[in-house]
Structure formats: structure tokens, C-alpha cells
Amino acid sequence: PNKKKFFGSRNKRSRNPNGALLHDCHSRSSSSTSVTAYSPNHDQHHHPPSPRQSDHLKSEELLNLQAEAAATRKQFDLVRRTTLDELRQLPDMATEWAKLAANALKASQVEVAELKDRLSMEVSNRRKLMGEVHDLRGSVRVYCRPSPVKSKNEAADLGYGGIISAPSNDVALLHREKVLVDGPSSGMGPMSFEFDRMFKQSTSQGDLYAEVEELVLGAIDGYNACFMAYGQSGSGKTRTLIGDFNIDIGEGGDVTQQVHLSESGVHLLAAQQLFRVAKNRHEECQISFTLSILEVCDEKLVDMAVDVKNGSRDWTSDAFDEMVKPGDANNKQPKKMEIRTNHDGDTIVQGLKAIKVNDIGDVIQIWKDSLAARAERLKSKGQDLKAHESSSHVIVTLEVHSKHLKMDKSTVGKIQFVDLAGSDVVPRRGSSSNKSKPTTTDDILAPLENTQEYKFANKSIAHLLDVINARHQFSRVVPYRHSTLTHLLRDSLTADTRVLLLLCVSSDSKDLQETANSMRFGSKMRKVVIGKATRHFV
Secondary structure (H helix, E strand, O other): OHHHHHHHHHOOOOEOOOOOEHHHHHHHHHHHHHHHHHOOOOHHHOOOOOHHHHHHHHHHHHHHHHHHHHHHHHHHHHHHHHHHHHHHHHHHHHHHHHHHHHHHHHHHHHHHHHHHHHHHHHHHHHHHHHHHHHHHHOEOEEEEEEOOOOOHHHHHHHOOOOOEEOOOOOEEEEOHHHOOOOOOOOOOOOEEEEOOEEOOOOOOHHHHHHOOHHHHHHHHHOOOEEEEEEOOOOOOHHHHHOEEEEEOOOOOOOHHHHEEEEEEOHHHHHHHHHHHHHHHOOOOEEEEEEEEEEEEEOOEEEEHHHHOOOOOOOEEEOOOOOOEOOOOOOOOOOOOOEEEEOOOOOEEEEOOEEEEEOOHHHHHHHHHHHHHHHHHHHHHHOOOHHHHHHHOEEEEEEEEEEEEOOOOEEEEEEEEEEEOOOOOEEEOOOOHHHOOOOOOOOOOOOOOOOOOOEEEOOHHHHHHHHHHHHHHOOOOOOOHHHOHHHHHOHHHHHOOOEEEEEEEEOOOHHHHHHHHHHHHHHHHHOOOEOOOOOOOEO
16 A cells, blocks of 8 residues: 555656646656767757747747847937037037146246246346357457358259258358269268357348347447458348448449348347437436448449438548538549548548448448449449459448546547458369478368369458468567458457457358358457457547
């Protein structure tokens, strides 16, 4: 009985409330698991799920998808609301950002302005210190200004600077290896020169004048200064030192109206500043100015201002004892001009006309009258104006008489602007083997490419170099009287004068020899010691 009861209980089936066969499902699951684990052909005995089970699985998947869709919809709504809020806040945020950017820009501009002020102060201090050093040494200042490359094709081949580059403010490199045939193959390098200031090709007239204005202002305090422009023809000497005057002489009419000033040079900028300073100091001192223009051509003296229309201006001359009033010039003609030494030991030109000027307009008008008269005179003689300008020297003297009212002292300062003739060279006749003895120009005019020897086309430039060599070697005898030019520049080259040489050079490859000659001259001029400048009291 117990055995029957035991086996009978094995076949009992229990149902869940829904009528499912729990025990049968459990047994089937165990049987299926056992078959799956141990029977290799279990796929053949696998039965697909019933339709009721498939519907149950699909309903579960649908519920999951609906739940995911609802969550995604909530996230989208949250992103949309957040985006709308940010879009509404963008104008306010943009305004805030704009304010921040404006404040940052303003702060940077203030910082840049402060840096510029500090830079200008440092540059001014550097100029002042350099001026003091030069005054103590008494040496000649040499500033080099290269002209821009004239040919666009050459600028593309050699670069913007042509054959000249400036790695620093006081060093110039002359790239001969770019021009000479054997330069690159022979390992030839550039020639290096050191000056007191090396400008760029793009330097303006105002920037250049800012470097020399200290010497100009010293004339009010009774110091003498001399500015000389040296270089070959067409290198920009007259434009740099005096200004760029355009002269157009027609067949008739008033030629003065055909002379126009397109750009002011150091001389005109200096005169303009001196007049402005004199106006600002009128309560402290009385300052007056006189101007004279002297031309040296073929060792002859020519007063360029003699044909100036006097108008209401007074003028003086060392040939007379009193002031010449307007209208008296026809009755009193000055004597022949001669170079003399006055009782103070100063070199003067007897008979040279000195015109009193009151403002920059008077100076410009005198230049227009002088240039127009010279152009008309050369035209009547059939001479070429450009050839005459390249072979003549022009010496402009601006005297500044200052009477200090509080100290009851008077000073006189003199500024000379010397526009030298072109330093062009020409080949010597014969070969170097026929040369008898060396000359003082050999080191300056040494050839770069061949054995061809050169000499200056203008003999007065050669005599000037002789004087420079004698001063450089501290010779006891200096040949000032060998040339009219050096005789006139004796005071400037002896002592008591601040001398500055403006070296104007060409950046074109065809002018390589001329540029090298000019830079060599500037290097030697820089070694000349003039002496410490002193004030001149009346």
C-alpha cells in the first residue's frame, strides 16, 4: 500500500490559479534542459513557442518600446525648454560679452598707449645719451639712409631691400654676392658697415628728422651744427636735406609760380620747428633768424639768394656796414664774394646776402625764388639743370640770434646744411700697372669686381676726402685751402661744431660700386674727431 501511494503521488498535477500546469512545466523544463545539455541533436527536437507565448513576448516588447518613447519624449521636451531659455538669454549674454570685450579692448589700448609712451621715452633717452656721448667724444655722427629699389623686377629678384639690408639700427650689410658673377661660387659674403643710425628704405622725412632735432634745437642755445648730405647722383641727397622741389620752367610768364614744394627735408623741417619754438618762448627771449644760400660750382661762389624778390624783407651783407632796406638794393650792389676770416677767427663769405626771415613761409618763398632764378639762368645759357645740380654744392646757413631777457645774455647759433655734389666716380685712364704711386682715395674707391681703378668725377669731393684723411690721421697740416668747398667747411670740420653726415646710398644692383664707395667714406668720416661743442655768446 505504501508503494502504490508513493508512485501515485508522482503523477499528480498541480495547477496555478490561472490553470497552468506548474509541475508539468517544471518537469518539461528540466527535461528540455537535460536534452539540450546532453543530446547533440537537440535542434531537431526543439519546438517553436506556442501562439500564446509569442503574443506574451510581443506585448512585453511593445510595453518596453512605449516606456522608451515616453522617456525620449520627456528628454526632448527638456532639451526644447532648455534651448528656448538659452535663446531668450542670448541677447543679454551677447550684451554682456560685448561689454567684456570692449573692456578688454580698452584695457589693451591703454596698455599699448603706455607701452608707446615708455618706448618714446626710452628712444628719447637713448638719443639724449648718444648725443652726450658724441658731444664728449666730439666725433662725427653718421646716419645712413638707403633709397628704395627703383626697378620692380630687381626688387622681386633681390628682395625689397635690394643689395642693402639692416639687421639692426646701427649695422648695414651690402650684399655684393647677389650681384658679382663669382660671388655665390667663391663663398663671398656681404660687406658689413657700422654707423650711428641705419634707416630703412621706408623711413619717412618726419621719422628721420626726429633723430636729428636735438642738434637743431641746440642752435637756440648758441651751439653750431652742420648737416652734410653725401652720396652719388640720384641717391636722394637734396630731397633728404633740403626738400623735394619740382621745377617746371616754361617759355614765358612768372617762373616762380612753376616751382612747387612736394616734400620738406631736414632744413625746412628744422626751420619750421625753430620758428615754432621761438613763438612759444617769446616771453623769455627774443629770437631772430637770417638765411643765406651759397652755391659752389667749378670752384666759384654763387649767391643763389641775390635774385630773390625782397618784398618787405630786410637783408644784410658782409660787404656793407648797415642794413639794406627794401628798394635800396638797386643803388647798392655787393662786391665780389670772397672767403675771409673775421676778427673772431670765423670763416665768412664777404658779399654774401643774408635775408631776415620771420616764418617758414618766408623760407619756402626764398627757395622758390632762388631755384626759379637759377633755372632761368641755366636755361638762358643752354645748360642742363640736372647736370648742374649733380656737379655743384649748395651750403645753406641759418643763423639764430637769441636774446635772453631774464639773464640779459645773447647767443648766436649757426646751422649749416651742406648738399654736396654727387660722389660719382669715373674710370682712371690706363691700367693699374701704369700707376706710379698710391693715393688717398684708394681705400675708398677700391674696385669690387675687377682691377679697374676709379677717381672722383668732382675734384672738390676728392679734396674733401683728403681733408678727412688728414683729420683722421691727426695730421698737423690739413689741406683746407686746396678747394673752395673745404675752405668754406673749415669751421665745421675743425672744432666747436656738431657735425652729422647723412649718407644717402642706392639699393640698386647697378650702383654696387658707388654704394660701396659711399659706405666706406661714411665709415672713415665716423672716425674723425671734431671736438666738444661750446656755446657762443655775443
